[in-house]
Amino acid sequence: MAVLDAPRIVSSRAQFADSYTLSRYLATGGYVALRKALTMFPEQVAAEVDKASLLGRGGAGFPAGRKWSMLRKSPISYLVVNGDESEPATFKDHFLVESDPHQLVEGVIIAAYSLQVSQAFIYIRGEFALGLERVQQAVNDAYAQGALGSKIFGSDFSLDIVVHPGAGAYICGEETALIEGLEGKRGFPRIKPPFFPAVTGLYGEPTVVNNVETMSNLPWIVNNGGEAFAALGAGRSTGTRLFALAGRVVNPGVYEIEMVKNTFRDLIYDPKLGGGITGDHKLKAIIPGGVSAPWFGPEMLDLPLGQDEVGEKGSMLGSGSVVVMDETSCVVRVAWRITKFFARESCGQCTPCREGSGWIERAMYRLEHGGGRMEDMDLLLDLCDNIAPGLSWPPQQTTICVLGSSIPSSVHSAIAMFPDDFREHVLHGGCPHD
Amino acid sequence: MSHFKPDIRQRAEELVSLYPRARSAMLPLLHLAQEQDGYLSEEGIEEVALLTGTTTADVRGTAAFYDMYHLEPVGAYVVGVCTNVACLLAGGEELLEHAAKTLGCAVGTTSADGLFTLEETECLADCDIAPCVSVNHRFVRTTTPEAFDTMIGEVRAGMRSHDIPVHGNLIRVRRSVGLRAPREEVIEQRARSSAARAQRAEEAK
Ligand SMILES: Cc1cc2nc3c(=O)[nH]c(=O)nc-3n(C[C@H](O)[C@H](O)[C@H](O)COP(=O)(O)O)c2cc1C
Ligand code: SF4
Ligand code: FES
Numbered sequence: 075m076a077v078l079d080a081p082r083i084v085s086s087r088a089q090f091a092d093s094y095t096l097s098r099y100l101a102t103g104g105y106v107a108l109r110k111a112l113t114m115f116p117e118q119v120a121a122e123v124d125k126a127s128l129l130g131r132g133g134a135g136f137p138a139g140r141k142w143s144m145l146r147k148s149p150i151s152y153l154v155v156n157g158d159e160s161e162p163a164t165f166k167d168h169f170l171v172e173s174d175p176h177q178l179v180e181g182v183i184i185a186a187y188s189l190q191v192s193q194a195f196i197y198i199r200g201e202f203a204l205g206l207e208r209v210q211q212a213v214n215d216a217y218a219q220g221a222l223g224s225k226i227f228g229s230d231f232s233l234d235i236v237v238h239p240g241a242g243a244y245i246c247g248e249e250t251a252l253i254e255g256l257e258g259k260r261g262f263p264r265i266k267p268p269f270f271p272a273v274t275g276l277y278g279e280p281t282v283v284n285n286v287e288t289m290s291n292l293p294w295i296v297n298n299g300g301e302a303f304a305a306l307g308a309g310r311s312t313g314t315r316l317f318a319l320a321g322r323v324v325n326p327g328v329y330e331i332e333m334v335k336n337t338f339r340d341l342i343y344d345p346k347l348g349g350g351i352t353g354d355h356k357l358k359a360i361i362p363g364g365v366s367a368p369w370f371g372p373e374m375l376d377l378p379l380g381q382d383e384v385g386e387k388g389s390m391l392g393s394g395s396v397v398v399m400d401e402t403s404c405v406v407r408v409a410w411r412i413t414k415f416f417a418r419e420s421c422g423q424c425t426p427c428r429e430g431s432g433w434i435e436r437a438m439y440r441l442e443h444g445g446g447r448m449e450d451m452d453l454l455l456d457l458c459d460n461i462a463p464g465l466s467w468p469p470q471q472t473t474i475c476v477l478g479s480s481i482p483s484s485v486h487s488a489i490a491m492f493p494d495d496f497r498e499h500v501l502h503g504g505c506p507h508d
Numbered sequence: 509m510s511h512f513k514p515d516i517r518q519r520a521e522e523l524v525s526l527y528p529r530a531r532s533a534m535l536p537l538l539h540l541a542q543e544q545d546g547y548l549s550e551e552g553i554e555e556v557a558l559l560t561g562t563t564t565a566d567v568r569g570t571a572a573f574y575d576m577y578h579l580e581p582v583g584a585y586v587v588g589v590c591t592n593v594a595c596l597l598a599g600g601e602e603l604l605e606h607a608a609k610t611l612g613c614a615v616g617t618t619s620a621d622g623l624f625t626l627e628e629t630e631c632l633a634d635c636d637i638a639p640c641v642s643v644n645h646r647f648v649r650t651t652t653p654e655a656f657d658t659m660i661g662e663v664r665a666g667m668r669s670h671d672i673p674v675h676g677n678l679i680r681v682r683r684s685v686g687l688r689a690p691r692e693e694v695i696e697q698r699a700r701s702s703a704a705r706a707q708r709a710e711e712a713k
Contacts, residue, residue, distance in 0.1 A: 115705070115708065117705060149698070149702060160631065160633070161631075162592045162594070162635075163592070163593050163594040164631075165635050168633040190698060190701050190702070192694040192698070193528070199633070200535075200539070200576045200645070201576065201633075202633070203644075203645040203678055204646070206679045206681075207680060207681040208681075210681045210682075211681050213683070214684040217688060218684070222688065223685070223689060224688050224689055224690065224693060230697055230701075232688075232689035232690075232693055232694055232697060233689055234526075234687045234689045236527070237683070239535060239536055240535065240574075241535045241571075242575030243573060243575065244630065255535060257529070257531060257532055258529075258531035258532045258535065258562075258570065259531075259570060260569070260570055261573060261574075277528060319636075320636055321593070321594055321597045321598075322597055326594070326635065326637075326638070327636045328636070361593070365593055395635075397593055397594060399597065403597055408593055408596065408597070411591065411593060411596050412592075415592055415593075415631075421573075
């Protein structure tokens with residue numbers, strides 16, 4: 075049974091219809107944390123976040139406290155918040171910007187204070203029109219009550235926040251591509267090294283990039299202390315986390331649950347969470363952590379939802395999305411569609427990613443739509459191996475960013491787990507589900 | 509002469525002033541140009557080039573990278589149906605096919621009356637109410653063919669103008685203030701705070 079008694083750290087207000095308004099925010103403890111943070115030294119705030127062991131919620135899971143303190147040697151110039159959320163089937167940041175924009179803004183101010191930066195940018199996916207409006211309103215409200223601008227709440231700290239809309243490009247979620255977008259250019263990821271944002275970021279200056287959910291945790295951590303946060307979860311995976319559950323489940327949605335204490339089975343089957351598979355069908359496979367992640371079969375259902383726990387089994391918790399497929403789902407079609415997405419979204423700088431994604435997509439297309447050959451499975455694995463040599467996880471990288479190395483995950487998983495489905499497609503001359 | 513109407517022009521200048529470098533305002537300015545014209549017209553692109561200190565080729569090249577910008581005119585309502593993984597599992601392809609029939613135009617084209625343009629979208633991060641349908645970047649949450657047709661009927665009858673503005677209107681909440689943390693003050697504060705921090709570190713030793 076799922077453990078559901080953990081506090082709601084980032085989703086406590088979502089139950090109210092007016093959760094996005096300043097009045098609701100102030101009535102439910104809003105801006106208490108910022109006032110408290112301003113009485114602390116900046117490095118004390120960073121120390122609390124370090125104690126909390128808050129892992130970045132954007133995908134890579136790097137500890138936020140370390141990201142901030144590693145950089146103390148050279149002062150940071152800009153804080154950039156990543157709200158580009160485009161990893162397919164990930165929708166937790168969408169939930170946060172619409173349901174609790176003030177919490178995000180307060181988190182950003184706290185982070186900026188700790189880093190002592192005076193300009194922050196919140197980059198939000200352009201397609202989130204309502205989310206953009208709500209975050210802009212929250213920023214306006216923050217200025218109006220003295221939480222932003224010159225000498226915040228009478229302290230010696232000043233900050234401006236600019237809300238920046240994206241314009242439809244998955245790759246702008248990658249932090250260096252996002253910085254390019256913020257500089258008004260095409261979203262081409264930069265080569266690392268030397269372009270680690272912390273060293274050479276926005277306008278070539280040291281920059282911290284953090285995810286929306288990472289920022290949204292900060293007010294609670296300041297209010298309750300890093301230790302209280304670290305007391306939740308286990309091992310390196312502390313606190314709670316938002317999981318976006320989608321696909322063939324009865325109750326798809328965003329659920330905040332304690333890390334590690336719950337398993338995939340809890341998330342998918344608990345009546346208060348996923349509520350089981352649609353139509354009482356049998357589970358076929360799950361995609362943990364976004365479509366970049368290798369798939370799991372039903373034998374992994376009892377795996378705890380923790381970063382290292384999932385990592386050790388050869389996949390990742392990634393962006394916190396879990397997609398469920400049942401026996402009525404066609405895995406060939408799913409893997410083809412995912413590759414089509416990568417082929418469309420590849421920025422085109424690297425040959426293995428630009429060409430490889432298209433070749434894989436075409437071979438998968440003919441398997442799904444008729445014209446597939448038995449040799450195609452070997453051909454596909456060979457193509458995958460060219461993009462990410464060895465087909466291990468985490469992948470070997472032949473490209474500038476890890477979009478390229480993530481392309482093989484779904485196709486490799488589908489072939490390895492369900493070779494008979496591919497054979498059936500070849501013999502049937504297309505998808506047997508059609 | 510500015511191609512932008514006075515209100516748009518004013519918002520454009522405000523936007524440029526928010527960034528350390530004018531070029532950074534590129535994406536929001538292109539959204540504004542699209543708000544005025546419904547797509548990125550030659551004149552709109554020229555004005556953005558002037559405002560950002562770039563060339564029209566540069567602006568067009570940048571805009572072409574991003575899916576939300578239209579370099580050709582589109583319908584007053586751009587309808588997107590998602591077929592990515594979560595929506596695929598919920599029948600996104602079938603709903604897209606149905607949408608093409610209802611709107612009377614193939615995917616990627618505009619209906620004869622110029623009212624609708626139909627697009628197949630990638631995941632729009634609204635995957636729990638799948639398949640995801642958006643109209644002018646508003647999530648309308650019609651997951652069945654019937655609900656889709658009702659929604660389109662309402663748009664046609666002008667009954668949805670309160671929640672679905674015409675194409676290009678992205679953010680209707682305007683920023684209320686310009687930058688408020690003056691540079692000199694910030695530089696001074698920073699110097700003070702790093703000196704104080706260095707002293708604390710010294711004392712801790
Ligand atoms: C192709 C690609 C897409 C990404 N998309 C996102 C995204 O949409 N949102 C996000 O926060 N991080 C995304 N990331 C991860 C960011 O590069 C970065 O690690 C993250 O924003 C750092 O924030 P965090 O430490 O708080 O997690 C993406 C990375 C890659 C390679
Ligand atoms: S791996 Fe793909 S998306 Fe990443 S930089 Fe190379 S071509 Fe662009
Ligand atoms: S998969 Fe369609 S909105 Fe996410």
